[in-house]
Amino acid sequence: MDVLLPAPGDGPGVRGPRFALREATALWSRRRRVVRAAKKLGLRPDLGLQAVVARVADLRGQPIDIVAEPLPRATTGLCCFGEHRDTIVVNAAAEPLHRVLITLHELWHLIEDFVGPRRPVRIWRRCVLTPLERCGLREPRPAQALFGEHSVFELDNLPDVLNALSPELVRAVLDDRRQVKMRGEHNHGHDPAEVFARQMLQMLALDEDTDGTGPITSSFAHRRTGI
Amino acid sequence: MLETVLTTVNLMIFAVCLTVGLAKAAAARSDRDTTLRITASVLLCAAVVYLLSAPAAYRIVGTAADSPSLPSLLVNIAILVCVGHAHALTLLWHPRSRTPEALRRSVLLWAPMYAAAIIAMTVLFWAADLSGPARPLSFATSYAHVPAACAMELVYLTALVAGILATVRQCRGPDGVIALPGRPGLEGSLRLFALAVALDLGYVACTGAAVLVASQGNHTWDFLAAVGSSASSTSALVASYGLAKPALMARAAERADHAKLLTLWQTVTPRSGQVPGGTPVTWWNRYALADLLAEILDGTYALRPWMTPAVADTVKDLAEAQPDAVYLDVKSLQDAAVIRHACQLRDRALRLGLPTPKAPSGPGEATPPTLERARQVRIAAHLFHPLVDEALARVPQERT
Numbered sequence: 228m229d230v231l232l233p234a235p236g237d238g239p240g241v242r243g244p245r246f247a248l249r250e251a252t253a254l255w256s257r258r259r260r261v262v263r264a265a266k267k268l269g270l271r272p273d274l275g276l277q278a279v280v281a282r283v284a285d286l287r288g289q290p291i292d293i294v295a296e297p298l299p300r301a302t303t304g305l306c307c308f309g310e311h312r313d314t315i316v317v318n319a320a321a322e323p324l325h326r327v328l329i330t331l332h333e334l335w336h337l338i339e340d341f342v343g344p345r346r347p348v349r350i351w352r353r354c355v356l357t358p359l360e361r362c363g364l365r366e367p368r369p370a371q372a373l374f375g376e377h378s379v380f381e382l383d384n385l386p387d388v389l390n391a392l393s394p395e396l397v398r399a400v401l402d403d404r405r406q407v408k409m410r411g412e413h414n415h416g417h418d419p420a421e422v423f424a425r426q427m428l429q430m431l432a433l434d435e436d437t438d439g440t441g442p443i444t445s446s447f448a449h450r451r452t453g454i
Numbered sequence: 455m456l457e458t459v460l461t462t463v464n465l466m467i468f469a470v471c472l473t474v475g476l477a478k479a480a481a482a483r484s485d486r487d488t489t490l491r492i493t494a495s496v497l498l499c500a501a502v503v504y505l506l507s508a509p510a511a512y513r514i515v516g517t518a519a520d521s522p523s524l525p526s527l528l529v530n531i532a533i534l535v536c537v538g539h540a541h542a543l544t545l546l547w548h549p550r551s552r553t554p555e556a557l558r559r560s561v562l563l564w565a566p567m568y569a570a571a572i573i574a575m576t577v578l579f580w581a582a583d584l585s586g587p588a589r590p591l592s593f594a595t596s597y598a599h600v601p602a603a604c605a606m607e608l609v610y611l612t613a614l615v616a617g618i619l620a621t622v623r624q625c626r627g628p629d630g631v632i633a634l635p636g637r638p639g640l641e642g643s644l645r646l647f648a649l650a651v652a653l654d655l656g657y658v659a660c661t662g663a664a665v666l667v668a669s670q671g672n673h674t675w676d677f678l679a680a681v682g683s684s685a686s687s688t689s690a691l692v693a694s695y696g697l698a699k700p701a702l703m704a705r706a707a708e709r710a711d712h713a714k715l716l717t718l719w720q721t722v723t724p725r726s727g728q729v730p731g732g733t734p735v736t737w738w739n740r741y742a743l744a745d746l747l748a749e750i751l752d753g754t755y756a757l758r759p760w761m762t763p764a765v766a767d768t769v770k771d772l773a774e775a776q777p778d779a780v781y782l783d784v785k786s787l788q789d790a791a792v793i794r795h796a797c798q799l800r801d802r803a804l805r806l807g808l809p810t811p812k813a814p815s816g817p818g819e820a821t822p823p824t825l826e827r828a829r830q831v832r833i834a835a836h837l838f839h840p841l842v843d844e845a846l847a848r849v850p851q852e853r854t
Binding site for chain 1: 478481482484485486487488489490492493543546547549552631634635640643644696697699700701703704736738740741743744745747748749751752755756758759810812813818819820821822823824826827
């Protein structure tokens with residue numbers, strides 16, 4: 228029998244209570260941040276995925292195409308920031324709920340710029356880091372990506388990615404230097420895009436409420452939304 | 455002594471209504487459904503009723519407002535508002551009463567009735583000029599000899615009866631909310647809700663009889679008002695229970711599912727590989743389940759290159775040979791076996807540093823998103839089924 232229980236030291240959840248507490252606090256604050264951002268931007272996950280996509284398209288002022296294409300295995304989804312329309316490509320091999328998760332992850336990348344860093348970070352940058360850099364007491368450093376680069380074109384997967392995408396999209400990316408972000412196979416559970424995707428998945432109305440009894444479920448079990 | 459006991463009882467009911475109401479209000483922050491908001495509001499309103507009905511709180515509020523009997527007016531208005539809320543809920547629950555046209559008709563019919571009753575009660579209360587001592591337990595009967603106070607009680611009870619009858623009628627009957635198809639799990643709770651509203655009829659009948667008799671100067675039936683109050687308290691508790699039970703059950707189911715899914719997550723997560731952040735090992739709220747399911751979806755997806763249909767066929771053959779084949783969930787057994795076999799191949803590849811094979815092309819399962827959690831729970835439950843073990847032992851050795 229091959230039960231893969233986490234061994235001490237190399238698995239999750241066995242690194243002591245202080246580590247667990249720190250993880251839980253960090254996750255809680257990230258969840259709070261994405262929920263606030265969603266609220267601020269007027270996203271309504273309780274109205275379904277289409278409503279969220281439509282709202283993001285409204286915010287960006289251009290339509291969003293969501294297509295399912297067979298992508299290389301290591302890429303579950305990607306989004307391309309176009310000039311007239313944004314494109315989200317979801318790996319066709321993913322299951323329907325997984326596709327929803329991937330789409331939500333990519334939607335975060337499309338709204339990231341509207342959200343910006345948190346207020347304490349903004350204040351810290353403006354009041355401490357920028358003056359220090361101006362006085363030459365600190366070297367300006369590019370922001371480090373905590374959870375990977377989300378960049379899609381790497382040398383070893385370039386042919387596969389190019390084959391999978393539509394020629395128009397590839398041309399847009401290569402000729403016009405359009406920005407592309409990707410979601411990999413393994414996603415850090417604290418990556419803001421992933422926290423957003425999972426938090427929205429919990430708040431998303433997944434079905435159409437065909438029998439019209441959604442409000443009853445909402446009143447009694449408050450589980451009309453979510454998985 | 456009696457006042458102390460009743461203060462304690464009322465404050466306990468207040469605490470129950472407040473807790474359930476706050477839980478619903480918190481849930482309404484993520485699911486911004488009108489009915490959920492009204493449900494939270496009705497419970498918080500009921501909490502106010504029982505807070506003000508507690509004799510100690512009644513006296514404090516009365517003294518502070520310099521009108522010893524004012525809390526009685528506030529309680530009556532709050533009860534009427536509660537019934538109005540319940541009435542609105544039953545209208546919004548029913549797909550046919552929820553249409554804009556039907557809603558407009560209902561609002562035009564009922565909103566003036568509730569508003570008129572509340573205004574009339576307020577006017578009559580001030581007209582009665584009740585400056586006597588506070589009577590938290592027997593206001594209705596103690597001041598029944600004052601015509602304006604008696605009229606206020608009668609207006610209140612009449613409006614209440616109208617609201618209760620309309621609400622119960624919406625719930626019951628062949629076209630009622632209870633008879634709606636779909637979500638049969640909530641039928642019991644809907645019945646409890648209708649029962650709670652109907653119990654208020656007992657309160658109205660008892661209080662009405664006691665007030666009418668007391669207005670003639672006869673106080674022998676005053677005990678009926680106390681009976682009425684206990685019916686009303688029971689109603690609040692039944693409503694709170696009915697509204698809280700499905701949520702608590704769904705929560706318990708989520709917790710149980712989380713515990714089951716942990717096994718699946720631990721199986722699909724590579725032992726030696728890096729665990730990408732997040733430690734969804736403890737269940738604390740609904741996010742933990744979404745987190746775990748996301749990890750499982752990613753984990754299962756990453757296993758695709760090692761998945762072989764041969765294992766599924768072996769399981770099918772084995773299952774068909776079983777005497778109790780009809781009771782076996784063959785699909786889940788197949789999925790569980792394929793996942794465990796893929797895990798073995800993946801771990802071997804990681805150990806030996808073998809390259810990742812090419813993933814099979816084509817889409818995976820097409821499970822509707824709403825059924826995905828149940829499917830994963832079924833797979834998790836079948837992960838270590840003896841039949842799966844047998845199938846894994848039978849698959850060609852060179853593959854493992």
